[in-house]
Amino acid sequence: MVYAADSKSWSRCSVLMARRLRPCRSEALTVSGRVCGRSISALNWGPLGAAWVQRLSDRLGPSCGIWLWLMHPHLPNSPLVAVSFEVRFHGDLNLITRWGEFQKAVRSDFQKLYVVGAVPGTSPLLQPIKLSSVDNDESILLTISSFAYTANRYHTFVEFRQRLLEIHRQFFHLAGPAEATRFGLRYVNILPPASFDAGERGVIHPALKLALGGADIAARPQIGQPQLTFERAIGNLVLRVSIGAPPSASQASDDFAAKMPGISPGVLLDLDCYQVGPGRAEEMATFLDAAHGVVDNAFLGLVSASYYEYMKGGL
Amino acid sequence: MTMGAAIQIDADAPPAENPRLISTGADNTIWAPVDGAAGALATLFYLRALPDGSHLNFPVKIEMSVLDDGLIDAFAPVLQLGGVGQSAEQAVRDLVATAVSLWQELGHTQPGSLHESGAKALARLSSVFGPAK
Numbered sequence: 001m002v003y004a005a006d007s008k009s010w011s012r013c014s015v016l017m018a019r020r021l022r023p024c025r026s027e028a029l030t031v032s033g034r035v036c037g038r039s040i041s042a043l044n045w046g047p048l049g050a051a052w053v054q055r056l057s058d059r060l061g062p063s064c065g066i067w068l069w070l071m072h073p074h075l076p077n078s079p080l081v082a083v084s085f086e087v088r089f090h091g092d093l094n095l096i097t098r099w100g101e102f103q104k105a106v107r108s109d110f111q112k113l114y115v116v117g118a119v120p121g122t123s124p125l126l127q128p129i130k131l132s133s134v135d136n137d138e139s140i141l142l143t144i145s146s147f148a149y150t151a152n153r154y155h156t157f158v159e160f161r162q163r164l165l166e167i168h169r170q171f172f173h174l175a176g177p178a179e180a181t182r183f184g185l186r187y188v189n190i191l192p193p194a195s196f197d198a199g200e201r202g203v204i205h206p207a208l209k210l211a212l213g214g215a216d217i218a219a220r221p222q223i224g225q226p227q228l229t230f231e232r233a234i235g236n237l238v239l240r241v242s243i244g245a246p247p248s249a250s251q252a253s254d255d256f257a258a259k260m261p262g263i264s265p266g267v268l269l270d271l272d273c274y275q276v277g278p279g280r281a282e283e284m285a286t287f288l289d290a291a292h293g294v295v296d297n298a299f300l301g302l303v304s305a306s307y308y309e310y311m312k313g314g315l
Numbered sequence: 316m317t318m319g320a321a322i323q324i325d326a327d328a329p330p331a332e333n334p335r336l337i338s339t340g341a342d343n344t345i346w347a348p349v350d351g352a353a354g355a356l357a358t359l360f361y362l363r364a365l366p367d368g369s370h371l372n373f374p375v376k377i378e379m380s381v382l383d384d385g386l387i388d389a390f391a392p393v394l395q396l397g398g399v400g401q402s403a404e405q406a407v408r409d410l411v412a413t414a415v416s417l418w419q420e421l422g423h424t425q426p427g428s429l430h431e432s433g434a435k436a437l438a439r440l441s442s443v444f445g446p447a448k
Binding site: 076077079081082134135136137152190192193256257259260261262263264265266310313 | 358359360361362363364365366368373374376377380381382383392393402403404407439442
């Protein structure tokens with residue numbers, strides 16, 4: 001969540017935070033953020049945290065905004081595998097010549113280059129090229145109509161946001177300002193593999209609160225992982241939720257999962273929040289903060305209490 | 316789509332002609348490495364049973380990564396243990412062997428004689444494997 005607060009609006013800020021804290025109020029949450037453009041150190045959230053922010057707000061005065069992000073406690077069994085931001089724009093063939101300059105600018109951090117094999121029925125110009133870090137923890141996808149950044153080791157939204165904006169600035173410095181046609185922020189999770197027992201009816205996945213209902217067929221025994229995708233409008237954003245088989249990362253991954261006894265690739269939970277329509281590159285930060293809030297709320301609203309315990313490392 | 320059909324790529328194109336969701340590039344995309352880059356491996360798997368067939372109390376998340384020297388690292392955050400190998404399979408086997416060995420070793424130590432960190436490690440291992448035999 002991003003919320004600008006000053007001493008006058010502090011009471012509203014408190015209400016918003018209390019609402020956001022409810023799903024895991026027993027946890028000692030961590031708060032970090034920026035004050036007047038400067039980062040502040042993280043601290044354990046609790047009654048003292050509220051008092052601390054109040055004191056800070058009083059000291060800085062009403063003209064100084066405080067931006068706060070609430071982060072969840074460290075979850076060793078978190079299913080998150082990738083966070084990706086994508087901006088699309090009108091197709092521009094000039095970008096092909098700029099890719100080389102961009103690669104040169106980021107080569108120290110993104111040393112690997114990947115391309116896609118020819119896909120029947122897909123134009124080569126619509127297939128992306130990928131620049132990856134040595135450890136594959138970060139990657140950038142480029143096409144003539146899109147730019148995407150993905151982090152496979154996601155620690156906090158604050159870090160992700162900062163890194164993305166830095167890389168994006170380099171790209172648009174070379175590519176020039178463009179009118180965006182779509183912004184997207186995507187959190188890809190891999191849930192544990194599900195085993196359905198005969199007594200369960202209509203369950204989509206044991207980790208999720210979602211269930212099938214309203215038809216006789218939903219009451220029949222489950223014999224495999226259901227796959228579904230649905231979209232919901234949230235203000236001017238759309239949240240697309242996909243559940244099902246995880247995407248294949250490579251032939252090596254498929255071979256490994258097939259060969260190794262007891263290993264499973266898990267079940268995909270893909271939360272993709274996007275905004276379609278004309279937009280300027282400068283609006284990206286606003287979109288990011290809003291979309292992060294939507295995805296965060298959706299994830300916490302979807303997972304069951306027992307799965308949240310599992311994420312924390314319990315049974 | 317028929318052969319030879321024009322593809323409009325802007326967002327105001329009809330939905331069926333829009334580019335597919337490519338933001339992670341992992342949607343069944345098989346990447347061809349250039350300049351000797353190694354093929355990517357999925358970053359997360361779950362271990363449901365040991366190689367000998369014994370079931371675990373709950374699926375253990377395993378994070379996979381490729382180290383600088385090309386070796387594969389398998390890390391189980393809930394156990395705070397890792398394994399390394401030439402292949403993903405070897406890395407997971409190394410991780411499991413280390414975890415089982417530590418679980419048995421710590422489980423047979425006299426109660427009260429374990430250091431605090433050892434007791435915590437045993438608690439983590441027992442939550443996955445059950446009480447040490």
